[in-house]
Amino acid sequence: MEILRVIQKSFGVLLLFTSTFAHDLSNSTAPYIFNELYSLLIHWPNNFHPNGHTIVPGILEPYTLLYHARKDTANPPPSPEWLAFDPEMSYAVMATKIPGPTYMYTYRTTRPAKILYFNGMSAAWGEGWLDTQYTVITGMGKTNGSRNNDVSLWDDYGRAKGLCEWGQHRGFEGIVRMNAGFEVIWCDFDSSSLRFVSSLNITPPGTPEARRSFPFPHNAIQHTGYRDSAEELPLRPPDRGPGRDRRPGGGGDPGRHGPWGMITAPLAHSGFLEWMRAATRYKSTTQPHISLYTHQMVSFYHPRYHSLYPSRSGKLMQEHFIWEHVSDEDVCVFLEELDSVVRADLQGTGFDWQAAALDVVAFWSDRIAQMQNLLEGVNRTSNLTQVVTAVQRLSYSPLDPFIAYGEALNASGHDIFFKLRSSPSLLDGTIAPNTTAFERCTYSSTEFLVDPELQALMTPQERVLLMSMETVLERLCTDFGILLAESTDATDSDSFSILVSAWHDRMTSLMGWLEWSSWLRCEELCDLDSVCSMPAWPITWGGGAPGTPGRDNPNIDFLKPTCRKLNMW
Structure with missing residues (x-):
């Protein structure tokens, strides 16, 4: 079946x-609220329903190890910046796709740190996936929000800054999101909640030397120590991740070449495969080290948001897009509820x-x-x-x-x-x-x-x-x-x-x-050198860009899990 x-x-x-x-x-x-509730911090449900409608406050537990790879030796990194829960994720992002040396920074939290969690595939670059974040950053729906604000799928640093500005005023230190793994945008690296553990030059042998120009979002270039003129940047985003194979379940070759055709070091060939291995750890269990306050869960699936009903009627959850449909009035009500929740800090029933x-x-x-x-x-x-x-x-x-x-x-x-x-x-x-x-x-x-x-x-x-x-x-x-x-x-x-x-x-x-x-499941038993994985952005996502399967690929069989090899030989 x-x-x-x-x-x-x-x-x-x-x-x-x-x-x-x-x-x-x-x-x-x-059923939508129930789906959002049970999927919190679990990979596959959020991959299957990538357009998250929900924000939940919580804490990042003390003594949690976090990882950040970068191309320069700035210590501490400029704020805000990303921290990954899995070292494989940080390694793959930098060591396997950008020329020049790579440094791995390791941190550990020193105390409970307040975080905001955005449900869905909210760390991926696509329409729908980023909708809830845009409502928080702009304070309005798309009609007025995109007109009055500089909104770009590329501008993840801009999103990080906007989310941190909203959160820091309310005592939050980080924003937790998910793509092919869970990450936290850490808002202030001078915070005493985060302790620096080590910095290592982990550049694999054979890594190409840094060159002046390579196609990567301009803000990210600035934060990785590279510079490029606006004229040298491509006019459109790169294909979604290293997998450009559009065959059903195809993900291309996430190993020998980087996502934009750059040759990587031999030891880095399996970087994205190891990231995929890490992503499958929490396919059906919650990401550890985070405690969410579900009694403070705020969702655009609340039945009072009438402006969103036409966007859902007769559609799968993959096709529920918030930002282009929600009214400014409903965004205002949503943000007022979110603000009241985090400021009141009610304890609830304890259930x-x-x-x-x-x-x-x-x-x-x-x-x-x-x-x-x-x-x-x-x-x-x-x-x-x-x-x-x-x-x-x-x-x-x-x-x-x-x-x-x-x-x-x-x-x-x-x-x-x-x-x-x-x-x-x-x-x-x-x-x-x-x-x-x-x-x-x-x-x-x-x-x-x-x-x-x-x-x-x-x-x-x-x-x-x-x-x-x-x-x-x-x-x-x-x-x-x-x-x-x-x-x-x-x-x-x-x-x-x-x-x-x-x-x-x-x-x-x-x-x-x-x-x-x-x-969802793999129909066959995967070999020991394989993992059962859904297409995951940016590792093996081949469903078109921008958007989600609901928009660009209505046949959601595209999301069906398959066994994916972890070796390169």
Whole structure:
């Protein structure tokens, strides 16, 4: 089964159930907010949904090692500058693509440092990927923001300066972003939060000598010790990274030559491959050394931003572009919320919202894929009685913790899940509220938050997360509840074909609504000299420039992970 194709075509599937949702799903941003929540600091979800809509304050943990490669020996580097969490990233950026000596600077944080995290592929140069940053820097939408500000995809130092100016006034020391790895823009290298560890000349033997002109963004040239006249700079950005192969899944040769055709030293040939290896470490786990305050998560997916609804309607998340659609008024509201969040510094309930979201994905994801795979494989020769039995068992499994079958053994499938009320006994002798299995399933992650003391502590941002999580669970519990009810109550074999077709449509619609990156995988088992990797900017991104697959390559099979070799021989 090709999950990406299922997701892509699902928006054309009519929802077949008639159950009443507490939340309106037709214009719901709940699955988008949920996706943003569970994807925080995880590589593949942010690669799959590169146009991040979310900013989260947090801290960079003390004693974290950080790396910065450069072409001169300035100590400390000019502020702001980049620090990588992985030395492979710093090495590849400088030693493998720019002639002349390379110096590796290593730093360690001395105390918790306040950071702002921009979700999505926010360190890559492309329309959509940078949208949330532009709203912060310009304070307005694209119509007025690009007219009143010098905005360029190339100008990463300009973005760094603008983001640091906003953040430093509010006590932030760095900006965390992601492309083929996670990085932090460190705003002030004189800060006592950062301790210099060492500087080493790591220039690999055979590196070409520095020459005066090479195609690289002008601001970056200035910060690397090189100079060039404006007339010598190319009129368009270089192709996205070293991989210029436009074949599906192709990434070109990220080794022997640099991204713009420069010959690299023999020992540097594998620099970008090692960066790709580092990027896969956190494909499905969170980047360590950062703690995010999800109770302060601010997102453009908040349902109040009506100017963005047309940009989302009927589109995949890859196609959700903020800056060109958002109104100046909505940007103002967003920035006011962000400012109030970081200044008020409310503690919230203490609930780990991302952990709860990850639990939901881990519990449901493979069950949904297995159900869809079963229904996708039904054909004219299938034994439909066996299929119905399999659907009953697969739908019962995630729901069984909530169903009081022992209280009504003869109840219909519909009644036992949607109608029968039970009052479970609690340890203190009290009785829990009289609820249905459907309600217990829907509120399984959040029922404790009805406590008045927790309600009083809940931040406005947590209330948005609460709505999102309960809406997602409501949809999951409804769809699987209907499959359980219908497969349990089905007695007329003549109707099995209609039921199976409806179930397949239901699962297809559910997967399209959720758009979880957890269904991405390499179809084959990768060899030990390979890694399973999505196309990653700037290492192996061959999908066109500028923009995202949603704009330049609507076929999102382009993002399908493949096994990629790590050797050069």
